[in-house]
Amino acid sequence: MSEPLLEAAGLVRHYHIRRGGRLFGSPAILRAVDGVSFTLQPGRTLGLVGESGCGKTTTARLVLGLLPLTAGEIRLQGETLPPAGERRWRELRRVMQMVYQDPLAALDRRIAVGRQVMEPLVIHAIGAPAERRDKALAILQAVGLQAHHFDRYPHELSGGQRQRIVLARALILSPRLLVCDEPISALDVSIQAQVVNLLLDLQAQMGLAYLFISHDLRMVRQVSHEVAVMYLGRIVERGDPDRLFAAPAHPYTRALVSAIPVATRTGRQRLILKGDPPNPVDVPKGCAFHERCPIAIARCRSETPALRAMADGRQVACHLASGSADA
Amino acid sequence: MGEPLIDIRSLTVDFDDGHRVVRALRGVDLAVQAGEAVGLVGESGSGKSVTWLAALGLLGGRAQVGGEVLFEGRDLVGAPVSVLEAVRGARIAMIFQDPSSSLNPVYRVGRQLVEALQLHRGMTEASALAEARRLLDRVGIADAARRLRDYPHELSGGMNQRVMIAMALAGQPQILIADEPTTALDATIQAQILELLQEIRRDSAMALVLISHDLGVVAENTDRVCVMYAGRIVEDAPIDTIFEAPAHPYTAGLLAALPDLEGPRRRLAAIPGVVPEPWNLPRGCSFGPRCPEFEAACEAAVPPALELARGHRAACIHARSGAV
Numbered sequence: 001m002s003e004p005l006l007e008a009a010g011l012v013r014h015y016h017i018r019r020g021g022r023l024f025g026s027p028a029i030l031r032a033v034d035g036v037s038f039t040l041q042p043g044r045t046l047g048l049v050g051e052s053g054c055g056k057t058t059t060a061r062l063v064l065g066l067l068p069l070t071a072g073e074i075r076l077q078g079e080t081l082p083p084a085g086e087r088r089w090r091e092l093r094r095v096m097q098m099v100y101q102d103p104l105a106a107l108d109r110r111i112a113v114g115r116q117v118m119e120p121l122v123i124h125a126i127g128a129p130a131e132r133r134d135k136a137l138a139i140l141q142a143v144g145l146q147a148h149h150f151d152r153y154p155h156e157l158s159g160g161q162r163q164r165i166v167l168a169r170a171l172i173l174s175p176r177l178l179v180c181d182e183p184i185s186a187l188d189v190s191i192q193a194q195v196v197n198l199l200l201d202l203q204a205q206m207g208l209a210y211l212f213i214s215h216d217l218r219m220v221r222q223v224s225h226e227v228a229v230m231y232l233g234r235i236v237e238r239g240d241p242d243r244l245f246a247a248p249a250h251p252y253t254r255a256l257v258s259a260i261p262v263a264t265r266t267g268r269q270r271l272i273l274k275g276d277p278p279n280p281v282d283v284p285k286g287c288a289f290h291e292r293c294p295i296a297i298a299r300c301r302s303e304t305p306a307l308r309a310m311a312d313g314r315q316v317a318c319h320l321a322s323g324s325a326d327a
Numbered sequence: 328m329g330e331p332l333i334d335i336r337s338l339t340v341d342f343d344d345g346h347r348v349v350r351a352l353r354g355v356d357l358a359v360q361a362g363e364a365v366g367l368v369g370e371s372g373s374g375k376s377v378t379w380l381a382a383l384g385l386l387g388g389r390a391q392v393g394g395e396v397l398f399e400g401r402d403l404v405g406a407p408v409s410v411l412e413a414v415r416g417a418r419i420a421m422i423f424q425d426p427s428s429s430l431n432p433v434y435r436v437g438r439q440l441v442e443a444l445q446l447h448r449g450m451t452e453a454s455a456l457a458e459a460r461r462l463l464d465r466v467g468i469a470d471a472a473r474r475l476r477d478y479p480h481e482l483s484g485g486m487n488q489r490v491m492i493a494m495a496l497a498g499q500p501q502i503l504i505a506d507e508p509t510t511a512l513d514a515t516i517q518a519q520i521l522e523l524l525q526e527i528r529r530d531s532a533m534a535l536v537l538i539s540h541d542l543g544v545v546a547e548n549t550d551r552v553c554v555m556y557a558g559r560i561v562e563d564a565p566i567d568t569i570f571e572a573p574a575h576p577y578t579a580g581l582l583a584a585l586p587d588l589e590g591p592r593r594r595l596a597a598i599p600g601v602v603p604e605p606w607n608l609p610r611g612c613s614f615g616p617r618c619p620e621f622e623a624a625c626e627a628a629v630p631p632a633l634e635l636a637r638g639h640r641a642a643c644i645h646a647r648s649g650a651v
Contacts, residue, residue: 188371197597218585272519
């Protein structure tokens with residue numbers, strides 16, 4: 001295997017908060033991300049799924065250095081990511097870019113989109129002004145827009161076109177990694193497929209790696225080479241998307257997969273979980289999922305399961321998952 | 328089939344934004360039978376929500392509503408406020424996407440439920456309180472007596488949606504309009520809420536109109552689906568027909584654009600182009616410029632809805648039964 005593009009080792013992000021959000025509430029620790037590790041090879045896609053509050057977006061921001069780590073390490077092209085704001089960090093940021101959920105919020109409404117696409121070149125002092133414009137026009141074409149879009153403003157474009165502008169701006173520095181946080185969730189169904197196809201085409205042309213965050217499991221399967229399922233700040237299952245979705249090993253993944261409404265009724269059994277995900281301030285002892293888990297045993301209440309490798313190559317953090325590699 | 332419970336005929340809505348008049352709804356025909364579950368799918372701006380807001384007189388002064396909405400022998404379009412108030416919440420209830428913005432943040436949920444019960448059922452304070460507890464219990468909120476004293480911000484999104492459903496049930500409605508009721512919720516909570524709606528329907532024979540952009544949600548929870556595009560219903564069919572033999576190219580396109588959860592991965596067949604803006608609709612069929620079957624005749628006139636089979640209509644000149 002080639003050298004990994006991105007290595008995340010034991011990422012932790014805790015917040016010190018006051019209970020109930022009150023000034024004099026008792027102090028507590030919110031464990032947004034609590035020990036997340038993964039590697040991403042060049043040109044590959046890691047899908048990160050889970051429900052709101054599970055730490056997907058925090059993980060993305062940690063990877064880019066937009067949030068300081070409480071503990072852990074991020075290595076990009078083998079080099080430890082320095083703290084945000086340092087010169088070397090700014091240089092490394094050329095290698096990794098972010099695509100957000102809401103393109104209208106990510107763009108400046110008062111600046112023509114073409115200038116926003118060129119802006120990263122200005123910031124990094126790359127090329128002469130005329131070259132920058134040519135480069136921006138070329139990248140607009142690569143994302144399926146035309147030269148006349150250059151002078152438009154965000155409100156003059158449709159949601160799908162705006163997301164293409166956000167992509168163009170992220171791509172103009174020729175990054176190797178795009179962190180996409182719910183990149184298609186704000187788009188209409190008929191447009192989602194256009195943007196997903198575009199992401200796959202760009203990956204094939206430019207050898208981009210994606211960290212693809214979404215709550216839409218079907219879209220994640222469509223784009224990912226590997227999938228990691230998060231629950232309350234930890235990865236509970238990780239592996240090949242086809243195998244993971246066809247036969248989930250962790251009971252939480254099973255519930256998540258069975259909750260997807262499907263167009264064709266196959267008469268499969270739906271697993272309905274009780275209650276809401278617990279508050280990340282009061283993560284249950286032992287396995288964080290045990291209170292909602294239909295198969296929990298006594299051991300799950302006391303002992304936190306570690307992520308362990310199974311015979312088929314996937315990793316599962318569940319005491320009851322069978323078929324482990326070392327068993 | 329007997330007389331429909333509610334019969335919407337040629338419903339139009341024009342919004343006046345001060346500069347121009349924009350037609351958001353361009354003739355919607357939709358009848359719902361008692362106890363039936365109907366899905367309404369379409370993209371943002373297609374008119375799914377506006378149809379029901381217009382039918383219940385909830386659009387405000389900037390909107391001009393045309394056509395008829397026949398309910399219990401009355402036309403609700405242009406009906407006096409007193410008539411509408413007797414219908415809204417009581418006979419026809421509606422729940423929305425974001426439950427926490429539908430509830431009043433400064434009142435306890437119990438207070439809000441009691442208010443609905445007093446208004447719609449004329450109950451006394453004491454009996455309304457008992458009924459509120461029963462309703463919270465009914466929608467699966469544990470420890471209902473204590474939860475009555477909670478404020479909306481103390482409850483999770485899923486719990487707030489349960490409170491909204493309880494409030495909708497307070498008037499013992501004949502129809503529940505659920506407008507994207509699970510879109511703001513997580514997948515596992517969505518499954519809980521949809522299960523609850525099914526359960527209530529089994530017990531009460533209430534009709535359900537489920538508005539959603541998610542074909543899967545509609546497929547699992549309704550008997551029949553209406554697909555909307557640019558302010559019109561372009562296809563209306565039983566659930567199985569829609570998935571096995573969609574007759575309108577837009578419906579077929581929507582299905583092809585969805586990735587599968589199983590089987591080999593294939594490139595998604597995206598619908599090209601964008602949804603037209605209501606003030607800039609193409610001539611004839613509004614789906615024409617994006618349609619793979621487009622021909623000159625499509626521009627001649629807005630295609631009328633053709634009856635392809637019993638209970639299956641499609642507004643496309645190419646529509647044939649079991650085709651596309």
